[in-house]
Amino acid sequence: VIIDSTTSWYGPCRDIALVFAEYAKKFPGAILLKVDVDKLKDVAEAYNVEAMPTSLFSKGR
Numbered sequence: 001v002i003i004d005s006t007t008s009w010y011g012p013c014r015d016i017a018l019v020f021a022e023y024a025k026k027f028p029g030a031i032l033l034k035v036d037v038d039k040l041k042d043v044a045e046a047y048n049v050e051a052m053p054t055s056l057f058s059k060g061r
Contacts, residue, residue: 001031001033001057001058002023002031002032002055003033003058004016004017004032004034004035004053005035005053005054005055008036009040010052012060013052016053017034020034
């Protein structure tokens, strides 16, 4: 699982969105999630996201 913590108004977040689109094509078995930190502040706080863009990776067993 790859989580992209992002905002709609910040340029680097828009740039990394292009990278995530490529990841989705390259890794079809991965789960890619986008979290808009302006809309989901509680999720950002739960994962200690303090800067954008922030990518979080989690590997299940």
